[in-house]
Each structure stands twice: as structure tokens, then as C-alpha cells.
Amino acid sequence: MIKHNYKKLMMIYLLWWGSNTALAIDFDAGDYTAMPAGTNLGLLYYTHSHSGNYVSQGHSTKHDTKLNQDVSVLRVIHFTTIGGFTVDPQFLLPFGHVNGRLGGNDMGSTQGVGDLILASTVWFYNDPSTQTYFGVTPFLYAPTGRYRHEGSLNMGENRWKYALQAAFSTPVYDKLLLDIGLDATKFGDNNDYGVQSSRLAQNTLYQGQVHLRYLITPALDLRTSYTKEWGGNSSVDGVSQGKPAENKYTFGAAYMFPSHTQLLGTWGRDASIENGFKSESVIKLRLMQMF
Numbered sequence: 001m002i003k004h005n006y007k008k009l010m011m012i013y014l015l016w017w018g019s020n021t022a023l024a025i026d027f028d029a030g031d032y033t034a035m036p037a038g039t040n041l042g043l044l045y046y047t048h049s050h051s052g053n054y055v056s057q058g059h060s061t062k063h064d065t066k067l068n069q070d071v072s073v074l075r076v077i078h079f080t081t082i083g084g085f086t087v088d089p090q091f092l093l094p095f096g097h098v099n100g101r102l103g104g105n106d107m108g109s110t111q112g113v114g115d116l117i118l119a120s121t122v123w124f125y126n127d128p129s130t131q132t133y134f135g136v137t138p139f140l141y142a143p144t145g146r147y148r149h150e151g152s153l154n155m156g157e158n159r160w161k162y163a164l165q166a167a168f169s170t171p172v173y174d175k176l177l178l179d180i181g182l183d184a185t186k187f188g189d190n191n192d193y194g195v196q197s198s199r200l201a202q203n204t205l206y207q208g209q210v211h212l213r214y215l216i217t218p219a220l221d222l223r224t225s226y227t228k229e230w231g232g233n234s235s236v237d238g239v240s241q242g243k244p245a246e247n248k249y250t251f252g253a254a255y256m257f258p259s260h261t262q263l264l265g266t267w268g269r270d271a272s273i274e275n276g277f278k279s280e281s282v283i284k285l286r287l288m289q290m291f
Helices: 002-017
Strands: 040-051 054-056 059-061 066-078 080-082 085-102 105-113 116-127 132-142 161-173 176-187 190-193 198-202 205-215 220-231 234-236 239-242 247-256 261-272 275-277 281-290
Touching: 220 261, 247 281
Parallel strands: none
Antiparallel strands: 040 066, 040 281, 054 059, 054 275, 066 085, 080 085, 085 105, 085 116, 116 132, 132 161, 161 176, 176 205, 190 198, 198 234, 205 220, 220 247, 234 239, 247 261, 261 281
């Protein structure tokens, strides 16, 4: 009876919650620093996330439970000027592998390409002399990723998503820099959700981020961040499935080589979560080439 209930939960509930961590609208400290027009950036991200605890409406499942995510993102950015404003049209393409178990029940695994993301920041304030910037970024998530409605885990979400993010970056004291951001994500419906092809709907999800960087040298920095989510309650055929309410933190460093190649590495984990897998360790590496 217990295994039957877990299996039902996996197929109806975790299809979305279990594989969405890598697609949150997180930005790295310094991302809202505007580059000169004509600059191009090529970025490759790799994230390894591990969890051994699934939380559902205040109840934890830890026995024989795990979720491992190895997800990469290819990102290409071009800076230009339109109407006197600096803008950076870009695309992001996630791909990777996810596998998991819940309470002794195998959730299986999935691999392949995730949903294509199109975005472009518009800088409404851009002052390199004071290192102060303010930008707004609209995001469009197209349902192009691999998706099987009968699968417990998927790389794609089979729904459109629209998001708007605003962020402000400025020095606060000597070599200490602050980045703060706020975003909202609006979700389309997934009308082919789970084994019964149910309707998955979700309310707008909000997220706030605070990042601090300390410049040891102009090329090397130490950084930390804290992120909080609220809203985003989801439902399946009108039955509430709860909200993520994820709070997380990270620590890391970044170094810019003379070749205009930057290597960034961070480690973090969830401080709390109301519904979903609670990440115990999240390692992220980012390689950026400026050209």
C-alpha cells in the first residue's frame, strides 16, 4: 500500500517538481554588468545537484530517496545598442541527465535537451565609471525539450513560460560589490501531464536574489548569494499540489584570465523548501569566453 501511494505520487507530482531545479532564473554576480557594443560572450555551464530528501507539505521522505542532476547550459550573448540603450540578445539551451528514487521506488532517468530559452537585457542605467548598472530582462521559454507525459522525470516541461527580471549592481564599500534582483515567472498550462494526460497549472512564481562580491584583485573575486522564492502554487486538474518556497545560498569564486576567459565555481544548498527535493549539494562551474 505504501509503495503504491509513492508510485502514484511520483507519476502525478514529481514529473514537474523533480526536474525543474536547473531551470530557475538565477543569475551570477556580475551578470548585469553591461559590456561595450560589439562584445560577444560564449558560456558553458555545468551543474551537479544531489538530494536525499523529498519534502511534501511538511513531510520528509529520506529512506532510499535521491535525486541526481547533471545539467549543462550553452549560452551565447551579443551586446549591441538600440535606441541609445545597451541590449544583449541571447539564447540558452540546457541539456543533461537526471535520475532519482523516492522511498525505494525507482523514478527512472531522463537525458537530452531541455527547453530553449530566449532573452535580452535592456540597461536603463549604465555607468561604467561608477560600476553601477540597472537592467531589465524578459525571458521566453519555448517547450522544445524532451518530454514524455508518462515519465516521472523530464528535461522539458511541455509548456510555455514567460518571465521578467530586474537587477541592480553597484559597489557598496571599497572592493565590495552588491547585486540584487527580482523576477516573476508566468506559466502556461501543460495539458498532457502524467499518465492520465492531466492539466498542470501554476500561479506566478516570484524570486528575489542578493549577491555579494569581494574583489581580491581586479581579476579574482570571492562571492556569496542568497535566493528566496514565493508564490508559484501548482495544481493538477484543479487539485492543489503546493508551492516550492525554496530558499538557498551559495559560496564561490571567479577568476578572469588574461585571455578574457573566466572560470567561475560555486557550491550551495537549499536552506529550506516546502515542496520538492531539498538539494544538499549543488556544484556549479561556468566557463566564459569574451570575444
